[in-house]
Amino acid sequence: MSFSMADERYTVRVRKTELIFSAAHFITFNGNICERLHGHNYGVTVEVDGPLDENQYVVDFIALRDVMREIVAELDHRMLLPTRHPKIKVTADEREVMVTFDDRRWIFPLGDCLLLPLEQTTAELLARHIGHELLERLEKKTGYRPEAIRIAVDECAGQEGIYERRAT
Secondary structure, three states, rough: OOOOOHHHEEEEOOOOOOOEEEEOOOOOEOOOOOOOOOEEEEEEEEEEEOOOOOOOOOOOOHHHHHHHHHHHHHHOOOOEEEEEOOOEEEEEOOOOEEEEEEEEEEEEEHHHHEEEOOOOOHHHHHHHHHHHHHHHHHHHHHOOOOEEEEEEEEEOOEEEEEEEEEEE
């Protein structure tokens, strides 16, 4: 039996204690129910798939870790707000962010918020956001674009939202 290197794929996984961020959010469900504001200590795991390069690795662990640290640091200790939600309205000025949902209203200092181009701040969509950021930044930093990535965002010790993207 012979194996072709062209058929081989490898995965690297980075799951480190520094890939944890604490953030507040709320989501809606069933069309008209809005959760109370609450927070999580999110843990992030990243997997990158592809063939081995001339160095005999998929991607440099250090470069991958450093890009992930940057992304996670931007999310840490923030109020995560979705800007594409159909019923949650987010309005920012130079000092504050006002958020409304039906008859509820919140006002946050601008510097404490991260406005995300998402429909909701669920673990699944946070994983997608992190994945998109990873692809862009990793390629910019290293020139490498993975064949596939998987991002897992754990919001509660074993409850993960996972995003996967294959190269197109």
